[in-house]
């Protein structure tokens with residue numbers, strides 16, 4: 001099947017993207033790795049596609065001692081290749097490298113994956129485990145959404161149709177912490193049949209602070225200190 005006909009817009013900045021998204025039945029597109037199949041199946045039939053992927057401000061990154069902020073259009077491949085800072089000392093690089101195959105990773109973006117909110121995708125689970133934050137920009141300015149409030153239902157996020165997810169912010173991993181992501185991979189697509197992400201910290205006595213988060217992943221935790 002082919003997509004229905006739509007207009008294509010390529011805004012010059014986020015402000016223009018937001019005003020285009022305010023038009024009736026318009027839809028943001030980034031890497032098109034999830035939206036593309038949905039268009040072809042006519043699950044979505046937008047009148048206008050607003051292409052975010054050329055906006056430099058969405059491909060940028062920023063880091064300080066506390067956190068790393070990635071523009072929403074940073075691709076999986078740039079994370080895999082270490083072209084952007086990894087606040088988790090290699091954990092995110094490994095997760096990115098395990099998404100689908102390289103052609104998908106070259107175009108797919110971390111922001112697109114989060115807004116798409118597919119429970120079988122990798123970044124949503126990792127974003128939750130790392131307690132990330134999403135910065136969303138709309139006509140009324142910016143708002144910051146914690147990961148715990150970002151996903152509202154299956155395939156639905158707190159980002160409104162006329163808003164742009166502009167930044168994904170992740171805290172720099174504490175020294176005495178461990179992270180893990182385990183996925184039972186569907187062999188053709190790479191999507192998770194089951195995916196479990198965890199981040200745990202050790203207290204001063206070397207005990208796991210929040211053992212509720214450890215789940216089944218304990219054996220595969222990648223510790224950055226002596227394991228407990």
Ligand SMILES: Cc1cc2nc3c(=O)[nH]c(=O)nc-3n(C[C@H](O)[C@H](O)[C@H](O)COP(=O)(O)OP(=O)(O)OC[C@H]3O[C@@H](n4cnc5c(N)ncnc54)[C@H](O)[C@@H]3O)c2cc1C
Nearest residue numbers: 028030031032033034035100108109112121122165190191
């Ligand atoms: C064959 C195949 C295998 C795959 N395997 C995996 C896998 O193993 N693991 C995995 O995690 N994913 C997998 N994916 C999905 C892939 O990672 C996509 O890149 C990702 O889900 C969506 O990112 P995107 O940039 O392509 O978003 P798009 O497809 O462009 O957009 C997805 C949705 O997000 C919205 N959107 C995108 N960016 C923004 C933004 N900045 N602000 C507001 N709204 C936005 C769009 O309107 C749309 O609703 C696979 C995809 C394919 C085609």
